[in-house]
Amino acid sequence: KMKFDYLLRSAGSRYNAPMTSTETYVIDVIPIARGIFKNSLSYFSTEKPEIGSLLTIPLRGKSATGLVTAISPVRERKEALKRGAFALKRIQKLKSAPYLSPEFLGAAERTADYYAGTLGAVLNTILPKEIPAKDVTRVSPVSSTKKGRMEKYIVQGRLPDRVSEYKTIIREHFARGASVFLLFPTVKEAEVLVEELSRGIGRYSYVLHGLLPKKMLRERWQAVLKEEHPVLIMATGNFLSIPRADIGCYIVEKEQSRFYRSSVRPYIDVRRFTEYLAETRGAVLIYGDTSLRVETAKQHLDGELELRAASKFRLLGSAQTTVVDLRPHEEEAATAKQKTWKLLSDELGEMLSQATAHHERSFLYTARRGLSPLVLCNDCETVVTCKHCEAPVVLHGTGREPSFLCHRCGVKRSAEERCAQCGGWKLVGLGVGSETVARAISAQFPETPLFILDRDHATNEKRAKEIAEKFYETPGSILLGTEMALFYLTRQVENVAAVAFDSLFAVPDFRMQERIFHLLLELRGRAAGRFLIQSRVEPGKLFEHVAQGNLGDFYKVDLAMREKLRYPPFTTHIRLTLSGERSKITEAMRELKEAFAHWEPLSFPALFKNARGEYAFHLLLSLSPGTWPKRELLEKLRAL
Secondary structure: OOOHHHHHHHOOOOOOOOOOOOOOEEEEEEEEOOOOOOOOEEEEEOOOOOOOOEEEEEEOOEEEEEEEEEEEEHHHHHHHHHHOOOOOEEOOEEEEOOOOOHHHHHHHHHHHHHOOOOHHHHHHHHOOOOOOHHHOOOOOOOOOOOOOOOOEEEEEOOHHHHHHHHHHHHHHHHHOOOEEEEEOOOHHHHHHHHHHHHOOOHHHEEEEOOOOOHHHHHHHHHHHHHOOOOOEEEEOHHHOOOOOOOEEEEEEEOOOOHHHEOOOOOOOEHHHHHHHHHHHHOOEEEEEEOOOOHHHHHHHHOOOOEEOOOOOOEOOOOOEEEEEEOHHHHHHHHHOOOOOOOOOOHHHHHHHHHHHHOOOOEEEEEOOOOOEOEEEEOOOOOEOEOOOOOOEOEEEOOOOOOEEEOOOOOOEEEOOOOOOOOOOOOEEEEOOOHHHHHHHHHHHOOOOOEEEEOOOOOOOHHHHHHHHHHHHOOOOOEEEEOHHHHHOOOOOEEEEEEEEOHHHHHOOOOOHHHHHHHHHHHHHHHEEEEEEEEEOOOOOOHHHHHHHOEHHHHHHHHHHHHHHHOOOOOOEEEEEEEEEOHHHHHHHHHHHHHHOHHHOOEEEEOOOOOOOOOEEEEEEEEEOOOOOOOHHHHHHHHOO
16 A cells, blocks of 8 residues: 555655645546546645646546546545555646536536446547647636526428528527537538538638647637637537537537447437537527437427427428339249349339430449348358357458458458358358449449449548549439448439438337438438439338428327337337356346346347457346436446
8 A cells, every 4th residue: 555655755746837835735536538437536736726627637557637626635634545545646737727617517417427427438528639728718607598498499401491590590699699509410511511601600600620630720719719709610519618608509410410429438429418508508409400310309299399490391302202112023033033133123224324315413322332231151041250240241342352341340351261150152142232233333334434432432531522523523424322422412413312221121220210211311302303212121101201201200100119119219228238258248147137127127138249259248228208317226327
C-alpha cells in the first residue's frame, strides 16, 4: 500500500499549473473515458480548480480528461485518506475553465441512467475530441425560458419540402433572437443541406464536424461563441456541447438514421440525448425525415408530437412507380426447365433500353456486395462460414481469383476449397450481390457505360465522389450501387430501380420492415421519371404503401404487428451480452439469469461469434413501456 505521507511529500512538487496556495486539495473528478465503471475518482493538487473545470488526469498508465465535481482541503479528509488502500495521484494540468452548462450535464446524466452507463462514458461519447480545451469559453448557466409543456414537432416529407420548412423555422427563431442547432447523423448528410440552408444567412451559418482541419474547427468554434447575432449551427452530435446560451431550437434531421446510435458501449442514442437537452433548456425540438421511425410516429398519434405545416403522411412523387413480381417469371422458367433464371426482369430491361435510347441515366440499387451473399455445399447443404467468427462468408469475384470475404470481421481467404463438412467440391453461391448484377447488365447492355459504387469499388471518399460525378457527366449511363451510393446521389436521376434487396427481408430485426420502407421511399425520391421495384417476396402491403407514398397506413400496419408481438414501442428491451469461452459464459449466463429472475429474462445464444472470434450469449429483459429506468434494476446493471 502506498502511504498517505507520500501524498504530503509530493504536494509541493512542481507540475504544469503554477501554485497559488500552500493548501493541498482533494479533487473529485468524473473520468471522461470508456471502460471506467466508477462515476468518480479522487486526485490531489495544490491548485484549486473550479467546479466544472476540465483536468488532465493520469488513468491506467495514460492521460485522460476529468470533470471536476467536488473540491475539499486535504486536512478535512485526512483520516479517510489514511484508511485508503491507495495513495492519491496528482492531477497533471488544468485544461479549461467550466463550460459545460448544468442543463447539458443534466441531460448527460439522464442519458447515462437510460443506457445504464456512467456519466463519464456518456461524456466521452458526446463531447468533441477535436476542440482543444483552451479554445472553449466560460459559460453561465442556461435558464429555461419556457414553462409548461415542451414543444415537439415533426417535419415529414420530401427533402425539398423539409428544407423549405427548416428555412421558415430558422427565420422564426432568428426573429425571436434565438439560435438554431441543426443536427445530422453523419458528415455526408450535412454536406447535402449546408449550401441550401446557408443561402441568405451565410455570415451567421456555421458547420462543425470532426473531419474539418483542426485549425478551421477551432476558428469556427470561437466564431460561433463570439457572434452576437443568432446563428445556425449545422453539426454532428459531438458538438451539442457548444456553450451558446441562446439556442432555442434543435432540429434532428434524418431522424430515421441508425448512425445516431453509438457502436460502442454505452451504446447511447444521440437523438435521446438531444431530446433531454432540449427539454432541460426549454427549447423547441423537431424531428425531420422522409419517413420517421415507427416509435416517433406513435408519439405523434398519441398527441406527444405536433405536425409542422410542411409535414405529410402521403408523399406525392413525380416518378411513375412499377412493382414487378418475379415469382411468376421463376415459375415459367421452372416449367420450361431452364437452368438459369433472369436477374433483370423484362420490365427492367425495357426501362434500361429506353433510358439508353433517350440518353437517360439509371441508378440500380442492390443490397449486397460481391457475387453471392451465401455459399453452401450442394451435397450436404453446409453453409461456408468464416473460420474466425463463424459468420457466413460472401463470395467475391473481383481480382485475380474468387475469394471468400467475411463482412463481419473482414477476414479474407481463397475460394478454392472443399466443403469443410463432407469434403465435396460442389460449393454453390446463393443470393445476388452487386458483382452478379454488374455481370448481368454488361451481358445485356455491353455498349452502355456502367459505374459501380460500393465499398469494394470506392474505398475512400474521394473515389466515391469521382464515381458519382462521372455518372452524372455521362448521359445514358448506369450506376449500380449499394446503400452507400445514396449519400453521393445529390441530384435526381431519370430512372431508378430496386433490383436485388430481398435478402433484407430475412434479417431477424423487428425494425427491418421500417428500414426497407424508408429505403424504398428514398430511392423513389431520387427518381425523376420512373421507379421500378422487382422482388420475389410477398411483403403484404409494403410495396403498395411505397408506390402510393402512404406513410400513415404503413405506420398503422407496423404498429399493429409490434403491439401483437410486444415489440417496442409497446415494451422496452434491455439486452445483456456475455462473450468468451463457451463453457465459461454458459455458466456465467446461468448465474446472470438467476440474478435477474425477478424480471423473467430470456436467454439465447448469438447467431455467430463476435468479431474477436468469441462465443456470445444474450439475456433479454422486457419491461412495460414508461417503467424504465427502474432504480433497483439500474443499480444491478451498473454493478455488473
